[in-house]
Amino acid sequence: xxxxxxxxxxxxxxxxxxxxxxxxxxxxxxxxxxxxxxxxxxxxxxxxxxxxxxxxxxxxxxxxxxxxxxxxxxxxxxxxxxxxxxxxxxxxxxxxxxxxxxxxxxxxxxxxxxxxxxxxxxxxxxxxxxxxxxxxxxxxxxxxxxxxxxxxxxxxxxxxxxxxxxxxxxxxxxxxxxxxxxxxxxxxxxxxxxxxxxxxxxxxxxxxxxxxxxxxxxxxxxxxxxxxxxxxxxxxxxxxxxxxxxxxxxxxxxxxxxxxxxxxxxxxxxxxxxxxxxxxxxxxxxxxxxxxxxxxxxxxxxxxxxxxxxxxxxxxxxxxxxxxxxxxxxx
Numbered sequence: 001x002x003x004x005x006x007x008x009x010x011x012x013x014x015x016x017x018x019x020x021x022x023x024x025x026x027x028x029x030x031x032x033x034x035x036x037x038x039x040x041x042x043x044x045x046x047x048x049x050x051x052x053x054x055x056x057x058x059x060x061x062x063x064x065x066x067x068x069x070x071x072x073x074x075x076x077x078x079x080x081x082x083x084x085x086x087x088x089x090x091x092x093x094x095x096x097x098x099x100x101x102x103x104x105x106x107x108x109x110x111x112x113x114x115x116x117x118x119x120x121x122x123x124x125x126x127x128x129x130x131x132x133x134x135x136x137x138x139x140x141x142x143x144x145x146x147x148x149x150x151x152x153x154x155x156x157x158x159x160x161x162x163x164x165x166x167x168x169x170x171x172x173x174x175x176x177x178x179x180x181x182x183x184x185x186x187x188x189x190x191x192x193x194x195x196x197x198x199x200x201x202x203x204x205x206x207x208x209x210x211x212x213x214x215x216x217x218x219x220x221x222x223x224x225x226x227x228x229x230x231x232x233x234x235x236x237x238x239x240x241x242x243x244x245x246x247x248x249x250x251x252x253x254x255x256x257x258x259x260x261x262x263x264x265x266x267x268x269x270x271x272x273x274x275x276x277x278x279x280x281x282x283x284x285x286x287x288x289x290x291x292x293x294x295x296x297x298x299x300x301x302x303x304x305x306x307x308x309x310x311x312x313x314x315x316x317x318x319x320x321x322x323x324x325x326x327x328x329x330x331x
Contacts (some may be wrong), residue, residue: 003242003250017233018124018152018168020205022180023113023212025120026093027199029057030086032192038086053082056301057118058193076139079289079299083119088187090121096183100172106182108146116290117195117202117214123180124168126152126208132292133264139293153265154207155255168208176228186223199223205231209265211273211292262292280304 035058038050054060090110097106113122119141126149128135150166152158164170172178184201191199195215202218212218221227238252247253255266262277263270277291286300287293 003245008237012235014173015170016157017170017235018208019171019180020231020233021125021168021208021210021212022123023115023120023125023204023206023214023218024093024110024122024182024184025115025117025195025202025214025218026088026186027194027196027202028088028187028191029118029195030054030192031088031187031190033190034086035192049078050082050085053079054086057086060193076289076293076295076297076299080139080141083289087119088190092187093121093184094182095185098181099169100179101177111143111145112141113212114141114290115212115214116216116288117218120202120214122212124208126150126167131209131211131264132262133260137294138262139295139297152208153255154209154267179231184221184223188223196220203229205229207267207269209263210267210269211290213269213273 035054038054041050090112091107094106094110097104097109099109110121110123111125113120113125125131127145128138128140128143130149130151132138132140145167148163148166150158150162150168152162152168186200188199195202198220200223201221202214203221204212204214204218206212219229238254242250243254247257253266258266258271260266260270260274262274274292277287277293280291280300281287281293281297284300284304286298286304289299
């Protein structure tokens with residue numbers, strides 16, 4: 001084997017790596033008050049579209065509607081308006097925020113984020129200009145970030161002289177008091193249909209330049225309890241000498257060697273998600289709503305989900321945030 005994995009002889013400063021991005025999703029796919037309004041609305045054309053989308057999001061039996069409605073379910077603008085309407089807003093989900101032992105305005109810390117669990121809320125995720133190559137040409141959420149972002153990448157790190165207030169923020173130190181503390185409201189009375197067999201939240205720690213897959217890797221958080229998560233970062237770096245070895249032997253690539261179509265930064269997870277989108281578009285002539293896509297791609301419905309496929313190519317630089325979750329007490 002031409003590659004040797006060993007511990008670095010040099011210590012890594014805590015301020016040289018970012019605090020992980022955190023995405024939180026309510027398991028509730030649709031708020032009950034909004035769902036009832038959709039079901040009780042008179043049979044208008046736009047109302048029927050919302051009824052079909054509500055049935056798809058809640059995994060209900062397909063509704064018998066005309067073919068014109070089926071065509072409109074693949075329209076991104078209609079789907080985006082529907083998800084914004086039925087999802088719990090971030091300002092309702094996140095009641096109180098404390099970062100690095102200082103109370104903060106939650107709307108300045110969290111932004112809506114499009115995931116495979118619908119619209120969720122993300123912390124410390126860089127703005128789309130540093131995630132996607134052409135964010136204006138993509139079908140995504142239109143978000144105004146209140147805080148400036150740095151062009152951080154896992155391979156190159158922070159640009160020189162990056163101010164401390166630029167996202168992704170860096171940890172101030174170790175311990176609960178220097179981390180992120182939140183108070184969440186699950187709005188249990190608003191549950192209409194859950195993505196799981198219970199109610200609560202899904203939380204995932206991920207890279208600030210990646211789109212998280214909450215349904216596959218998210219951790220479940222119960223409402224009414226205090227939960228603490230310990231974060232241990234593991235940084236994998238490749239020496240410059242590794243670049244002289246053929247990719248087939250080292251089994252990884254540098255960012256300059258592989259360019260993705262949608263994502264600006266090449267990482268293993270970004271590559272996997274983009275490959276899923278490419279395969280889905282090739283075989284089904286559509287993409288899932290949470291996948292990277294252009295404004296002309298048709299959005300897949302429930303009947304198209306079986307066409308999804310996977311492909312991946314390992315990345316040279318990978319940061320893994322290990323977490324240890326402890327439920328401390330019921331409140």
